[in-house]
Amino acid sequence: MTPQRAETLEWLVQRASAAVLAICVIVHLAVIVLAVQGGVTAKEIAGRVGGSIPWLMFYSVFIIAVALHAPAGLRNILREYTPLGRRATHWVMAAVCALILVMGFRAVIGLYGLGA
Amino acid sequence: MSNDTLTVEIWRGQEEGRFDTFQVPRMASQTVLDIVTYVQRNLDPGLSYRFACRVGVCGSCAMTVNGKPRWTCRTHVDKVADEGVLRIQPLKNLPVIRDLAVDMTDFFEKWTKAKAHFVPTETRHDEFAQVSPDDAKRKEASAGIECINCGVCYSACDTVAWLGDYLGPAALNRSWTLVNDARDGGQTERLKAVAGVGGCQSCHSHQSCFELCPKHLNPTASIAGLKRATVKAALKGDI
Secondary structure (H helix, E strand, O other): OOHHHHHHHHHHHHHHHHHHHHHHHHHHHHHHHHHOOOOOOHHHHHHHHOOOHHHHHHHHHHHHHHHHHHHHHHHHHHHHHOOOOHHHHHHHHHHHHHHHHHHHHHHHHHHHHOOO | OOOOEEEEEEEEEOOOEEEEEEEEEOOOOOEHHHHHHHHHHHHOOOOOOOOOOOOOOOOOOEEEEOOEEEEHHHOEHHHHOOOOEEEEEOOOOOOEEEOOEEOOHHHHHHHHHOOOOOOOOOOOOOOOOOOOOOOHHHHHHHHHOOOOOOOHHHHHOHHHHHOOOOOOHHHHHHHHHHHOOOOOOOHHHHHHHHOOOOOHHHOOOOOHHHHHOOOOOOHHHHHHHHHHHHHHHHHHOOO
């Protein structure tokens, strides 16, 4: 794949993941606002997301979208504010992507497991 | 300050330098270029600056006026010297040769890098191409075609300041007009040239180019067009 094609597709992935995130963040904020009515407890959270396949799927999509979107944005910042080259920023991006996926899925799978 | 003179601060030197202050008589309909010319002819013959046509056609006389890049020959002092002071500097994002004259080499080299030149597909023996003024692509090309290469957009652009390789609004705008030229034969190479690092995807859509373009062009919209065109080409595997 040419660098031009790779960069352009990365840009497309950043935009497409932003569109997914727009929906995910709205749902996420709405749930927070509704859940804190009358106080929020760990038990209540576990009761909602624990063992729930729909919430598992929702948060999985959310994490994947973040893992694709955030590293692309960080990469642009690194390019504009540091002397790092194309290859170096790729590795930083891959590491951030992996970190978000590992931390995110650890949390989501952990919460899902509370309902078992 | 009396009403019949204007305090003018003009940059002297290169990257390192100082402001010299002059008192210049006010006149009706006076332009910023009139002011600079008055200083050079009457107060300090050593002042370096660049101009040619004086009527907004050649794009030679752009300078930074009270913080913003302007075409000085068509910028009336009344419109920009609201505090009664005029501070004139060279364009930003380009190396200063001396005083108000900048080296435009990078600016024009980026036009070449962006393949912002027409690639003919026919010869003088062929019939003239028939392009309707109502054609959608012709309208896109017409919207961006009146660029005078003054460098105001390039000087106003934050991305040019941050990312040295960025081709800049003017070169990308010209590429977009050619992407919409039905007669042009260099499309794939051009899209390759404007995609990726330093290309159209680097634009943050701050729209300073649109805000300050003296010809009221919209390079940001042209760059958005290039983003769509390069994405289509990347999905097809053309670039």
